[in-house]
Amino acid sequence: MVAQSKKPRPKRPAIRLGGINTVALVDRLRELYQAGDDPEFELFPASDELLLVLRHAERTTGELRVDTAQVDPKDVMGEAAIIRTKLWQYLREQADAGQLKAIEAGRAFGVLWHRFNEALCVNTRHGTQQRKPRG
Secondary structure, three states, X not given: OOOOOOOOOOOXXXXXXXXXXXXXXXXXXXXXXXXXXXXXXXXXXXXXOHHHHHHHHHHHHHHOOOOOXXXXXXXXXXXXXXXXXXXXXXXXXXXXXXXXXXXXXXXHOOOOHHHHHHHHOOOOHHHHXXXXXXX
């Protein structure tokens, strides 16, 4: 009995968040941290400072105190964790797109692949080409 060769499965397109309302998500995160009596709430960054918002949220999340008489802390902290995760994913997607544009701009100006090695943390030209975001 001869084994039939299997066709390779087509690659599925990457699932992406795409455009999301980051301001609304940050505003909701701010509400949750205010409700949790964030000890540094007055230092909560502006809605357009996404990386700073996420750093602040990471730093103070363990210090939040939710009033258990009014709401289940798991609901509040769980929602905050989901929002933070979504915002980190959004940043990752933006970084990938920005990195691809930078590589394409460099290549358009004749920058050789191996010149991107250090920036992409790889050792070979092939590694650089493999790390190149696929858009």
